[in-house]
Amino acid sequence: MGKAQIHLLLPHSSWVRPGFTWCLNLLERGNKKRTWAPGDTTCPQCWSNFQEACEDPLHPLRAYCLLDTLQRSPVMNSPEVVARYCHSMVYEKQIILKCLALSASQRLIHSKVLIIGTMTDVLTHPREIFNYVLSQNAFGFILVQNQPSGEIEPNEKASELTFKMVKCSKLMQITFYDHMVVALEGYYSFREQTSLWS
Numbered sequence: 450m451g452k453a454q455i456h457l458l459l460p461h462s463s464w465v466r467p468g469f470t471w472c473l474n475l476l477e478r479g480n481k482k483r484t485w486a487p488g489d490t491t492c493p494q495c496w497s498n499f500q501e502a503c504e505d506p507l508h509p510l511r512a513y514c515l516l517d518t519l520q521r522s523p524v525m526n527s528p529e530v531v532a533r534y535c536h537s538m539v540y541e542k543q544i545i546l547k548c549l550a551l552s553a554s555q556r557l558i559h560s561k562v563l564i565i566g567t568m569t570d571v572l573t574h575p576r577e578i579f580n581y582v583l584s585q586n587a588f589g590f591i592l593v594q595n596q597p598s599g600e601i602e603p604n605e606k607a608s609e610l611t612f613k614m615v616k617c618s619k620l621m622q623i624t625f626y627d628h629m630v631v632a633l634e635g636y637y638s639f640r641e642q643t644s645l646w647s
Contacts, residue, residue, distance in 0.1 A: 522557040525549055531591055531629055532636040534560075538595040539633050544571040546594045548578055550587035551626065559585050570606055575617045582623060589624030596630055601637045603630045611639045615646060 525531050531549070534557075538545055544566040550558045561581060564573045571594065582590045592614065594607060603611075611628040618625035630637040640646055 524554065524556050525551055525591060525626070526555045528627065528629060528636055528638040528641060531593060531627070532631050535593045535629075535631050538593065539599075539631055541595050542597055543567060544594055544597065546571050546573060546592060548581055549591040549593065550582055550585035551589050551591065551624075553588040555589070555626070558587050570604075573610065575613055578614065579617070579621060579623065587623070589626050591626045592628040594628075594630055596632055599632050599634065601630060601632045601635050603637055603639070608639075611643075611645060 523530060523534060525534070534549075535547060538547065545562055546564040546566070547560055547562050549560045552558055563577060563581060564571050566572065578590070578592070592610075596604070607628070607630060614625050614628065627638055627640040629639070
């Protein structure tokens, strides 16, 4: 793609943090404003391209997007961190299943609500989960769901899904770190509370 169609955001320079930095348009005009994140740029075209690159794995800026995201993202290495990150889910009135796609160092690559269920149930298939994880080129993943009832103890459907995902992840050779239930009173970690991973 030519410059008329896409503005590249330059990689690391002495002016800013590693990751996204200058829009070529701004640099050519001699604008020395520091840009700490893609959203700080004054160029609408670059911001639009950044948003597109986050969704399109073939976009020319995809590598920069992943680098910037990983450098800023939290490390999901404990149930407490995951519970804090997903705390807003506890206020939902329906069961929501969210997948956190992680790198080998358990840094968050991307998260997405995969399924919105009813007040008592959520129906999903391992295929839908792995399709998302593979699309993010993730090393592993964590599943997180809420329970509108406010109970921390998981229901039977959540236990069945966890059992299936543990078996499937071993076959797919993708690390399934945990399945968690978050609620106002706390959280439930299947990895901590069960022996499914042993």
